[in-house]
Amino acid sequence: MKPDFHQFDDIPGTTIFTIEKARAGFHLNQFCMSLRSAENRERFLADQRTYLDEWEMTEEQKQAVIDRDFQKMLDTGGNVYFLSKIFASEGLSYVQAVSTMTDMTTEQYQAMMLAGGRNLEGWRSKKERGEA
Amino acid sequence: MKPDFHQFDDIPGTTIFTIEKARAGFHLNQFCMSLRSAENRERFLADQRTYLDEWEMTEEQKQAVIDRDFQKMLDTGGNVYFLSKIFASEGLSYVQAVSTMTDMTTEQYQAMMLAGGRNLEGWRSKKERGEA
């Protein structure tokens, strides 16, 4: 069956990690994997730029890491499970990191989750939202 | 389909590398894999016993390696592609190493190959050979 990498394009506020994105994000994600060891986490936090320069990442990817711009990291091929190694190295939780990708503060996001999470209504389709 | 690990038992002079054998030979084969680097090949040849003791192999497997008893290595879970790293580290060819598992000298084996290889007649079945 012919793969359809564009079937996901209409989902609002969502980046699907396809095999194509995985190729683009390969070195970014491998950098993240390196943070599974405590020694590397320390080295990374001590001097982020030097550590990042050891990886064949694009400058855009490196800057996104330094800025903790997770949306930019997703856009350039990162996957959130890989990226979690970055915020884990600083002891942040998924909720803390994930909320930065929304238009809410962490407190607002937490409150939304406690109230039952984000309601799907209005979030099914970019076309429906007038974004496409 | 239920796997049949015994269907190969009747083939004379042959050890089939099954997933079960692969489990038994795991550390032996991983030791062999380590010889893919020139540095490790040198370390191994300089002091075989010390190098082998770094691996969780059985004493029988270690002794078989030291004795270059390839049949014993096969019997204890080795696979010939892995084992090839041992004889490659000494610059030996497949023909030189493989012939040691037969009842021929390397010269006799070479001559057999040049004459068209081992004839299958008589080599199909242990039962037919009265070995089973």
Place this chain on the structure above:
Amino acid sequence: MARISAGIATSHVPAVGAAIDMGRTDEDYWKPMFDGYEFSKQWMRENTPDVAIIVYNDHASYFGMEIMPTFAMGIADSFAICDEGYGPRPVPVVEGAPELATHLAASLILDDFDMTVLNVLEVDHGLTVPMSLMFGTPDKWPTKVIPLPVNVVMYPQPSGERCLSIGKAIRRAVEQFDGDLDVQVWGTGGMSHQIQGARAGLINLPWDKQFMDDLINEPEVLQYKPHLEYMVEAGSEGVELIMWLIMRGALGEHVDEVYRFNHVPASNTSVGHLILTPKEHS
């Protein structure tokens, strides 16, 4: 003869593991969720299997992007606990079931499932959080485990049909094993959640409950649900639920529902949990 005695489905939220490891399960935030697993821990004490085949996905914990198998199976004697960035969870090492695993991996390959065989594997929260939920905090896990990692992270994931179908093949293979073993199959992950992008925090509890109903009653229809629907309706990470189909496939045509639990939220996730048993003579 080995037999499949039950199927367990449960979310495998990392924060749940952290709450257990830090002794915070009695806090207001967590208590309602953990209370929902009390029945299951009791039931599990009375129905501890010899082997649990745990279907889960690795979350960039053991597998990097060098190599990404669709279906893999761990056949080792034991499986160490991954460091996912916070240090390894302080839980016992997971003991394998190499004889059954070897039989199973071989059976599946002979049935034309293109398995990747793992002699080495470290397991992450996807596998250990369900164990903590079902067994609590023992010094040693009471059951042996066959890890079955599935790629649900990178599109294309295996189809729903393929997942249900490998479940059925697991059932056949377990029943052909020469050995008297009680085997459970666990499907983990889900339910609705999205942990990335502006749409993060999505929860769709009505959809989750319908999914549970369909999984129990209509798996032959549910298998054709396109992955796009999971992603739209249950969030980008909701597609993990295809792993529940593998569990369901292993239980035979009809099942009894022993227990069901839903809770929102745990961290970013809608938590769902089922205990199912094969209906006799099904």
Place this chain on the structure above:
Amino acid sequence: MARISAGIATSHVPAVGAAIDMGRTDEDYWKPMFDGYEFSKQWMRENTPDVAIIVYNDHASYFGMEIMPTFAMGIADSFAICDEGYGPRPVPVVEGAPELATHLAASLILDDFDMTVLNVLEVDHGLTVPMSLMFGTPDKWPTKVIPLPVNVVMYPQPSGERCLSIGKAIRRAVEQFDGDLDVQVWGTGGMSHQIQGARAGLINLPWDKQFMDDLINEPEVLQYKPHLEYMVEAGSEGVELIMWLIMRGALGEHVDEVYRFNHVPASNTSVGHLILTPKEHS
């Protein structure tokens, strides 16, 4: 539209690589064998594909026993040459075809082949010796390559049916690729050989020739040949020949035989080689 223009089958004996690398191809021992590939090198100059999908097996060169995929696919930009114990072969790095490979891997997974996706891979003689035989010793390989490693070393190997079937799926997927590419599929390994045990040195040339006939004319029957028969009749390593079925499946129902060559021995092996093209309108 991309299209499959030809299939190549050839043995991939490591000693053949060594003979090339050491400039010994004119020696009495080797000359008759290399002469048999002269036609093919000429044909290949006139029919160089944009991409060759090379079906081969790794010989404990890149994959250790930690992880053993049944079917894998290399989607990287390039593939380095393995050190198999004698130092890496002095051949050019192998350039990948990531766009087609990504499309292909995704298509196969969507068709329920449980592929393992490789972003990193080093290739061994199984892949490079066929390239040397078909292209000689250029400074840069004239074609891009998609490596497709198959487990043929550890029982259970994928069935003959599965191999023919993935070949057919490769054909469909190539034809659906948006891009004007000439693609070949190469099946490597075999023919009869056994390189272990007291039965080492086994050669069965009549069986090899019959296999070639059946591959060309009766692949739908040949696919059911049990692996046990390959091992008994063609030696324990003869089972590599199931990889030729993948190539054959990719060519469609009927083929034309462009070239055929057999030679005994190269090292321990019966060498066989075919060039096949899809029959028009088949």
